[in-house]
Amino acid sequence: MVRLLVASLIVMAGCAGKLETSAADAGTGGVGPSCDETGGAPPIDCPPVTGPTAPACSSVEKVKACPTDNPCMAPVKQSGAVLSHRIGRLRFWAPASMSNLAAIAFDPNVNAHCANSGTEGLSWLLQLDRGADTLRVGSSPPSPDGRTFSFLPDLWSGEALAAVCPGFIGPASPASLASVETRILKSGSGFAADVIPQLNVAIFDASGVPMVLPLREVTIRADAMPDPTCIGSWNPNLWCDGDSLGWTTGGTITAKITAEDADRVPVRPAGCQSLCAIFVNDATKTEGKVCKRGSDGKLPEIGDACVGGTGCKNAFLMRMSFASYGVTIKP
DSSP states (O other): OBOOOSSOOOOOOSOOSOOOOOSOOOSOOOBOTTOBOBTTBOOSSOOBOOGGGSOOOSOSGGGTTSOOSSTTOOSSOOOSSEEEEEEEEEEEEESHHHHHHHHHHSOSOOOTTTTSOOOOOOEEEEEEETTTTEEEEEEEOOOSSSSEEEOOOOEEOGGGGGGTSTTOOOOSSOEEOOOEEEEEEEETTEEEEOOEEEEEEEEOOTTSOOEEEEEEEEEEEESOOSSTTEESEEOGGGTTOTTTTTEEOOEEEEEEEEHHHHTTOEEGGGTTEEHHHHHHOOGGGEETTEEOOOTTSOOOSOSSBOSSSSSOOOEEEEEEEEEEEEOEEEO
């Protein structure tokens, strides 16, 4: 069944395609015909709506600064064995509450140097080595120029949270924000990566203290890369489509977050509620700004997935579709 997202996380930051004008602005668009979830998997090739119901953007003035010499508004073309990408479009399909959270917890206009005057708060980097059959994944702070990024080497400590969310108990020990490398299996021009046991993804806001998504059992797949500069594509004529902003995704990410990990991550734009409280989205299962614990101080099994065993419900499953474009990743 085709799902219409109430809200989706749009992460933009480079820009492309042949610019042409069309008719009148539309507010929100629909979801393309291949945006079906089958067997719990996120849809991999999720395009803007097309045909008679497609949004008609009155002009491309807002996106005229975007690069036009490649299919995904990439500021840096890619070639050779090593390809450096930044995720420029990320769409959440699960948990359902993540779709609603996206609008307030993440800057929906993160392209500071092309169309949207945003902040590049979420810079999720992918470095694909097609010679060594490896994929390096990690986070970057905002770029100085919209084209140059670098993997974070930092540790994330709960001590820094006191300044932005007073009284919040962060992770029991410092968490690494360093990039992680995994093997890939190539399939045509696409790939499927081996499972990454743990990956911490940093999201920055004006405070400078990152919100961290503590992901477990991460899988990343790209359907095809006919152009090494792009995973997926962008159509500037459909930039006003409310669900896609003109993007067709070309890859998927699935991951899990344990309830314990999620309960130690405060989301400042959501009033410093824990990620766990936002995920459960149920007042009977929360207490204050965190998830409700039993008399033993432990969280009950309130998730929909299992980490570290079988048949348990101690984690939340995340399903995402993405598109990415070429950038420079400095050592």
